[in-house]
Amino acid sequence: MKMLSRSGLSMFMSRYGSFGVLFVISLAMSLANKSFLTLPNLVNVARQVSINTIISAGMTFIIITAGIDLSVGSLVALSSCVAMIIIEATGSSLLGICTGILIGGAAGAFNGAFVAWAGIPPFIVTLAGLTIYRGIALIITGGTPIIRFEGGFRALGQGALLGIPVPVIIMLIVVLFMHFLLTRTAFGTHVYSVGGNEEASRLSGIKVGKVKFQVYVMGGMLTALAGMVLMGRLSSAQPNTGEGFELDAIATVILGGTSLMGGRGTIWGTLVGAFIIGILNNGFNLMAVDAHFQLVAKGIIILLAVLLDRYLKRKQA
Amino acid sequence: MKMLSRSGLSMFMSRYGSFGVLFVISLAMSLANKSFLTLPNLVNVARQVSINTIISAGMTFIIITAGIDLSVGSLVALSSCVAMIIIEATGSSLLGICTGILIGGAAGAFNGAFVAWAGIPPFIVTLAGLTIYRGIALIITGGTPIIRFEGGFRALGQGALLGIPVPVIIMLIVVLFMHFLLTRTAFGTHVYSVGGNEEASRLSGIKVGKVKFQVYVMGGMLTALAGMVLMGRLSSAQPNTGEGFELDAIATVILGGTSLMGGRGTIWGTLVGAFIIGILNNGFNLMAVDAHFQLVAKGIIILLAVLLDRYLKRKQA
Amino acid sequence: AFSVSTTSNPFYATMAQGVKDEAAALGFDVIILDAQNKIEKQVADVEDALTKNIKVLLINGVDDGAIPLAQKALGKGIPVMALQRNLNPGNMTAFIGTNNVVLGEQLIHWYASTLGGRPSKVLILTGTPGAASSEDRIKGINATLPKYPNIQVLASQTGYYDRAKSLPVAENMLLRFPEAEAILCLNDEMAMGALAAASSMNKRIKITGMDANPDALKAVAEGKLYMTIALPPYDIGRIGVQFARDVLAGKQVQAMKIMDVNFVTEKNVGQFRK
Amino acid sequence: MSGSSESKAETKDSLETPQGASGLSVLGISKGFPGVQALDEVSFSIRRGEVHAILGENGAGKSTLLKILSGALQPDSGRILLDGKEIFLRTPGAASQVGIAAIYQELSLVPWLSVAHNLFLGREWMVGRFLMSKKKLKEKADEVFSLLGLSLDPSAIAGNLGMAEQQLVEISRAFSRNAGFILMDEPTASLTETEINLLFGKIETLKKAGVGILYISHRLEEIFRIADRVTVMRDGKSVYSGAAGELSLPELIARMVGRSIGNHYPKEAIEPGELLLEAKDGVSGEEGLTLSLRQGEVVGLAGLVGAGRTEWARKLFGADPDPKTRFRICGTEVSVSSPRQGRDLGMGMVPENRKEHGLILGRSVLHNITITIMDWLSGFGIVDRKRQSAVSSEYIGKLSIKCPSDTVDISTLSGGNQQKAVLAKWLARKGKIIILDEPTRGIDVGAKLEMYQQMNALCREGKGIILISSDLPELLSMSDRLYVMHEGRFVASLDKKEASQEKILEYASGLNYGQTIRNGSEGI
Ligand SMILES: Nc1ncnc2c1ncn2[C@@H]1O[C@H](COP(=O)(O)OP(=O)(O)OP(=O)(O)O)[C@@H](O)[C@H]1O
Numbered sequence A, B: 001m002k003m004l005s006r007s008g009l010s011m012f013m014s015r016y017g018s019f020g021v022l023f024v025i026s027l028a029m030s031l032a033n034k035s036f037l038t039l040p041n042l043v044n045v046a047r048q049v050s051i052n053t054i055i056s057a058g059m060t061f062i063i064i065t066a067g068i069d070l071s072v073g074s075l076v077a078l079s080s081c082v083a084m085i086i087i088e089a090t091g092s093s094l095l096g097i098c099t100g101i102l103i104g105g106a107a108g109a110f111n112g113a114f115v116a117w118a119g120i121p122p123f124i125v126t127l128a129g130l131t132i133y134r135g136i137a138l139i140i141t142g143g144t145p146i147i148r149f150e151g152g153f154r155a156l157g158q159g160a161l162l163g164i165p166v167p168v169i170i171m172l173i174v175v176l177f178m179h180f181l182l183t184r185t186a187f188g189t190h191v192y193s194v195g196g197n198e199e200a201s202r203l204s205g206i207k208v209g210k211v212k213f214q215v216y217v218m219g220g221m222l223t224a225l226a227g228m229v230l231m232g233r234l235s236s237a238q239p240n241t242g243e244g245f246e247l248d249a250i251a252t253v254i255l256g257g258t259s260l261m262g263g264r265g266t267i268w269g270t271l272v273g274a275f276i277i278g279i280l281n282n283g284f285n286l287m288a289v290d291a292h293f294q295l296v297a298k299g300i301i302i303l304l305a306v307l308l309d310r311y312l313k314r315k316q317a
Numbered sequence C: 001a002f003s004v005s006t007t008s009n010p011f012y013a014t015m016a017q018g019v020k021d022e023a024a025a026l027g028f029d030v031i032i033l034d035a036q037n038k039i040e041k042q043v044a045d046v047e048d049a050l051t052k053n054i055k056v057l058l059i060n061g062v063d064d065g066a067i068p069l070a071q072k073a074l075g076k077g078i079p080v081m082a083l084q085r086n087l088n089p090g091n092m093t094a095f096i097g098t099n100n101v102v103l104g105e106q107l108i109h110w111y112a113s114t115l116g117g118r119p120s121k122v123l124i125l126t127g128t129p130g131a132a133s134s135e136d137r138i139k140g141i142n143a144t145l146p147k148y149p150n151i152q153v154l155a156s157q158t159g160y161y162d163r164a165k166s167l168p169v170a171e172n173m174l175l176r177f178p179e180a181e182a183i184l185c186l187n188d189e190m191a192m193g194a195l196a197a198a199s200s201m202n203k204r205i206k207i208t209g210m211d212a213n214p215d216a217l218k219a220v221a222e223g224k225l226y227m228t229i230a231l232p233p234y235d236i237g238r239i240g241v242q243f244a245r246d247v248l249a250g251k252q253v254q255a256m257k258i259m260d261v262n263f264v265t266e267k268n269v270g271q272f273r274k
Numbered sequence D: 001m002s003g004s005s006e007s008k009a010e011t012k013d014s015l016e017t018p019q020g021a022s023g024l025s026v027l028g029i030s031k032g033f034p035g036v037q038a039l040d041e042v043s044f045s046i047r048r049g050e051v052h053a054i055l056g057e058n059g060a061g062k063s064t065l066l067k068i069l070s071g072a073l074q075p076d077s078g079r080i081l082l083d084g085k086e087i088f089l090r091t092p093g094a095a096s097q098v099g100i101a102a103i104y105q106e107l108s109l110v111p112w113l114s115v116a117h118n119l120f121l122g123r124e125w126m127v128g129r130f131l132m133s134k135k136k137l138k139e140k141a142d143e144v145f146s147l148l149g150l151s152l153d154p155s156a157i158a159g160n161l162g163m164a165e166q167q168l169v170e171i172s173r174a175f176s177r178n179a180g181f182i183l184m185d186e187p188t189a190s191l192t193e194t195e196i197n198l199l200f201g202k203i204e205t206l207k208k209a210g211v212g213i214l215y216i217s218h219r220l221e222e223i224f225r226i227a228d229r230v231t232v233m234r235d236g237k238s239v240y241s242g243a244a245g246e247l248s249l250p251e252l253i254a255r256m257v258g259r260s261i262g263n264h265y266p267k268e269a270i271e272p273g274e275l276l277l278e279a280k281d282g283v284s285g286e287e288g289l290t291l292s293l294r295q296g297e298v299v300g301l302a303g304l305v306g307a308g309r310t311e312w313a314r315k316l317f318g319a320d321p322d323p324k325t326r327f328r329i330c331g332t333e334v335s336v337s338s339p340r341q342g343r344d345l346g347m348g349m350v351p352e353n354r355k356e357h358g359l360i361l362g363r364s365v366l367h368n369i370t371i372t373i374m375d376w377l378s379g380f381g382i383v384d385r386k387r388q389s390a391v392s393s394e395y396i397g398k399l400s401i402k403c404p405s406d407t408v409d410i411s412t413l414s415g416g417n418q419q420k421a422v423l424a425k426w427l428a429r430k431g432k433i434i435i436l437d438e439p440t441r442g443i444d445v446g447a448k449l450e451m452y453q454q455m456n457a458l459c460r461e462g463k464g465i466i467l468i469s470s471d472l473p474e475l476l477s478m479s480d481r482l483y484v485m486h487e488g489r490f491v492a493s494l495d496k497k498e499a500s501q502e503k504i505l506e507y508a509s510g511l512n513y514g515q516t517i518r519n520g521s522e523g524i
């Protein structure tokens, strides 16, 4: 049927259109640089995007509810510092990691409670969170990094399974899980509903506050998980790490087609967005572009990428 | 009529409610610290908030149209570097300042064009702007600051008229002008309507794209003006100045009661928001609070301030 | 008052500690103002401080924007001790610190001395674009490199002075230039990032840092980091306060106190770890 | 108006407008959307000084045609002629410059601006080219309203108004443009008799002044009151065009829906069962009447615009929780504190404002229909997608919701079909008490019939229905009993037998206030 197939295709494009952009960028990079399209480098890129992707997966849910989380960078620092302090004290990586993730959940709950029930704009709540969590991380560490060259926690960042780096495996599990949650569960439907029309959702009997609270808690836990991976990768925890992660994550989510106005978005899109950013960074490093010029080029390429995305979608729809 | 008075009062509170918060914070600060409530210190605070207020005034318009501008920090750097280069080359402060402000307008036009007519999300456009303008500033200066201890441009930052610092005078003119524009002109109404209901605005014959374009151009010019003031205050232009200005400005606007979802907001609110932030910083400095702890305290106080604001508004409405 | 650029960085935190300790020892009250690396915050900090009748201003400028502040203080008759960041002669009573251009030069001289004329290919991780310390160190490096044609710089990329941000950058560079013998990093944070990158790629490579932060020293001691340069932040802070005392007592002080730096390797790391 | 002299119009056009080309016409207009051909070679014209009504099923393409004439949409092909000359309406602004004003089906006020600002939106020059003083704005707005005989507050925030008031603002806006053509898409959908009479009076005046009016409505009896010509659309084509009165109502309906409809209001009488609900009006002070609802009953709520019916229904459902107002639901006394609680108590509410309160625009039809029953459709949180699409197909079939597939964005459906989706989501929940606030707003005769049959079916299943409607014939025919509201109070309770249009209006306007209370207290 003409009707069906057309709308099917346009849905496909609006979901997967950014793959085209990713493809074009990858192509350009591999033409510009021989080392780009090599297995080690691709694994490398995957490992590099893993932290941002894990954070952005949680951010996607938050943004779909028309929220935002600016505190992720600080939370990466806080959760990893707490985890590392516990590992130093007890020697148990597992205990440290679990506590770290719980801290993430707690911070998320703090954000979520203010957003969901006090009705304070998410931007303000999580901006306050940004400074509060950073402050706590600095206080508990006295401002100095903690480095540790042994312990199981390092496997989280540096291990590999069948040649696939552990961060990449974690990222894939997170992405699959979050995709499933968003598309196959009642909770996912409610997330879309709340972002699409909060009042209509409330009038349909959805507990809007609870849904919002949950996405922030989940976002906090994923952010902390990313913090654990970063800690593993660096063999250290540092109270002032993660600055600017929030802008990276939000940009990733939006590049992936999720709207800041809420109600729309996919986890696949976010994954693609993360790879677009990761490949740009990787390519520029490989080509050893001058730092100042790199900034200009990156900005322009991102604009071009989004323009291309629009074009592809319009063309197909 | 009950309806009338209710909506009138609630409008009043939603406009002026944050004054209550400002008052409480000021009171607390003056109790905690004798030097707070002195004329030199108050002038001091006013001067300190001037740059953020000028930027935030433009940001208010942009956010009312449901947009955002992340490029302001980089634009402060770019405009002041360009201005300074011109001043160095020609010796004319006036020429430098005018060029600086034009650069601001041009950058705003760049942002605005992509937002208004290419339909790219403002977050992405201005994030690209953030890196592009910073890159250009670094390239044209070779990464090093330009210092100049003579020239009329310094009056913009360091001068005073009848004992009132010039930055404060500029801020007041900007605030009054922008308030007037927003409340008394057709353009202001269109800004509200585009943010409140874009489709309805289009159907009413409003050129939605043009309105969006204009707010970004204006925002760019005001940001550049703030850059000129900063340049005057520092007697120098630096390619890496202004980092994080975007979050400050957005937080100011939202603290002032403007909604990120668009359609609502006032310039007075923004002014109050700027003073709330400025007084917090000032007060903490006067009390010499430990830097790490200050972060935590500031976050908490901002949350409390917004809670108080809600409470006051609900109480009255 | 002591206005410091940021206490989130261990280097400046140590400097602040030096100020604090020495002030306590000498019986001074000192307010530490953390500008959080924002010049506007520093301007506000110092303006606030100046309304409080301070006696001396110790300032570690975020960037050259701190110069008018120093002038303002001097204009009010308040002596200014510039710590680590030179505010140009005439704008300060005394300067205590190291010189970043010199530091860049010394780094290359030192690295060349370890080579003994043998050719070597290196990568460089630079700091935040536009940050004066980074730009100055690069200047020093670029000025010195021509003297050693045996040192070939394969690539120079920014790691934003940040551990997490330099990690992927270092990985990418190592992947592209597997032949590199060393990564010269313009601070320890990036050295730690580069170290993590090397270990993630199972590579042993010479990594040098700067600042001698505690965890960098630990890494040097464990033979993971090749070298870090010990700047004396603690002493800079202490001497700053001592100079302040002298000036208040009407004594003359040295206008330019350039502090010595030490190259810390596995051999001498013991002296630097507390 | 004497465009005949310069008429070079094609034969087709002159066929359409026999006295020449004086008027606004479209020739062979087509417009497709992904998955639908909304308009297929439609030709149509409005002469100056006539009311041309368009009838058609939901999704027939009426609104699309109107939007093309108002510059809101661009046709894929075809021409638009004004007085015989081809014009291009690239934007709504362009249309208003040539004297075309429109009232859209989906109300389009800017929620945070005042009524006065909305009234002059896009043409602030009327109040001052650059500067606007609030006072002047208010004066101008008052002028417009008094000219139309309306009492609206110009400084009220538009988003706070009820549907009917918003509708009146839209009408005022279009009328105050002094346009040569006014296009109206269901302007009376949420209005009551009083305002409708006002509107029709105004239309008569405009007609005499030579204004051409396009009138779209699903209230068919209106067509006979004001239309000069009637066009029937079906599946994007114009299937009939002729003078009003040429065809009888049943004939028109047959053209519209492709079959004839016998009884418009097929109300079945069902023996009332147990008491489901007892409720006060919630106004403090004097004792008002108590509303009661039994199984199998349809209880109607009548009242003028702003009488407070919606407000009361929202309290009952928990949308605007009011702890002071307590309801007796199935024997237990409660005050409903949230729609969730309302839902769990077995209630469902179809709100009057479907766009703001009913639909999640941007999500699929499936999502919108099944949103109320996600808990039933999922085990351990995981949605059974087969059952989900079974439910959605069931209701799409039952209510004949017209959509290419249930995965399309609900915002692409025609207004009436959107309304059916909102009803569907509460039918799916199978609550005991269903509150319907203007449920037939904007839906066509056929769909109305389906909706009434659904109401019958619900009653047979032992459910109780509260019907709020401004369509008096509908209210009279479909309710078993009626309550009349005035200023937030239940002022009268009427049996089906004693209820009549006149009586209701009398009570609703508060004329019989004292008497009502007496009458009412006997009523229960
Ligand atoms: N923006 C859009 N995108 C996709 N399809 C659309 C869009 N607008 C309308 N349609 C489709 O075009 C057809 C005609 O819609 P239209 O709104 O003109 O119907 P209508 O006759 O006004 O119906 P109603 O009486 O329900 O208002 C419908 O099938 C509708 O789904």
Ligand SMILES: Nc1ncnc2c1ncn2[C@@H]1O[C@H](COP(=O)(O)OP(=O)(O)OP(=O)(O)O)[C@@H](O)[C@H]1O
Binding pocket: D160, D161, D162, D163, D164, D165, D190, D303, D304, D305, D306, D307, D308, D309, D310, D311, D312, D352, D470
């Ligand atoms: N959210 C609101 N905020 C302020 N006033 C409101 C709100 N909702 C309704 N009102 C006002 O309350 C009064 C009652 O309105 P309501 O919508 O309940 O009347 P109604 O009988 O349903 O009439 P209608 O036919 O307009 O729907 C009106 O004057 C309306 O303007």
Ligand SMILES: [Mg+2]
Binding pocket: D062, D063, D064, D105, D185, D414, D415, D416
């Ligand atoms: Mg319609």
Ligand SMILES: [Mg+2]
Binding pocket: D162, D163, D309, D310, D311, D352, D437
């Ligand atoms: Mg109503």
